[in-house]
Amino acid sequence: MATEEKALQKELMVFEQHKGEWLQNHPGDFVVIADETIAGFYQDYESALKAGLSRFGIRATFLIKQVWAEEPIYLIH
Amino acid sequence: MKFPFSPARLLQQGPHIEILISATRLEVDEGRAIGLEYPDMSVRALIDTGASLTIINPEIAASCKLRQTGRQKINAVGGEAGEYPEYAAAISFPGSELPSLDTTRVVACPIIRQPFFSCLIGRDILRKWLLKYDGRSGEVEILA
Numbered sequence: 323m324a325t326e327e328k329a330l331q332k333e334l335m336v337f338e339q340h341k342g343e344w345l346q347n348h349p350g351d352f353v354v355i356a357d358e359t360i361a362g363f364y365q366d367y368e369s370a371l372k373a374g375l376s377r378f379g380i381r382a383t384f385l386i387k388q389v390w391a392e393e394p395i396y397l398i399h
Numbered sequence: 400m401k402f403p404f405s406p407a408r409l410l411q412q413g414p415h416i417e418i419l420i421s422a423t424r425l426e427v428d429e430g431r432a433i434g435l436e437y438p439d440m441s442v443r444a445l446i447d448t449g450a451s452l453t454i455i456n457p458e459i460a461a462s463c464k465l466r467q468t469g470r471q472k473i474n475a476v477g478g479e480a481g482e483y484p485e486y487a488a489a490i491s492f493p494g495s496e497l498p499s500l501d502t503t504r505v506v507a508c509p510i511i512r513q514p515f516f517s518c519l520i521g522r523d524i525l526r527k528w529l530l531k532y533d534g535r536s537g538e539v540e541i542l543a
Contacts, residue, residue, distance in 0.1 A: 380429045396506075398451065
């Protein structure tokens with residue numbers, strides 16, 4: 323689990339740095355970030371994945387994150 | 400698609416279905432072209448109206464080489480709360496007419512009650528289906 327916890331840390335920091343401005347222009351969209359490169363914004367997860375693979379390649383890691391003001395907490399009952 | 404359980408089995412085990420999990424079709428196709436292999440895995444999944452998202456056992460993510468695309472905050476009854484890795488996956492339903500999901504998000508969280516289930520199909524997938532549950536007859540029907 324340690325690898326998964328460390329993965330995408332830089333990308334998550336980039337997300338936090340830009341979240342305020344993105345909430346104005348891209349609320350609800352999915353952003354794709356690899357390292358510090360922002361690939362773009364997409365209306366659904368599938369389009370974001372496709373764009374990330376196309377831009378960064380299959381061997382690259384990249385973050386796909388929906389632009390929310392408040393991070394949702396999902397309930398499992 | 401109808402799933403004829405007995406009322407007793409439906410009561411004891413809940414509505415469940417065999418599924419096939421793998422990396423997304425895009426990755427499998429692209430990976431194959433450059434010699435990468437992405438194994439798939441057949442597992443039993445509980446159809447869980449109480450789960451917001453689809454959850455898998457973390458071992459599945461590793462075995463199927465799923466791509467991590469983020470993290471999700473999960474709060475589970477019983478105290479397992481925290482942030483867990485989110486992966487891109489494809490899910491198909493062998494032996495049924497249900498359409499495959501070529502790209503869907505799953506979260507790896509060790510809350511699954513093994514050995515009975517390795518996956519919880521949550522409301523993110525259920526939002527694509529009509530689910531009929533008849534506890535009297537034991538019949539469960541899914542219309543996609």
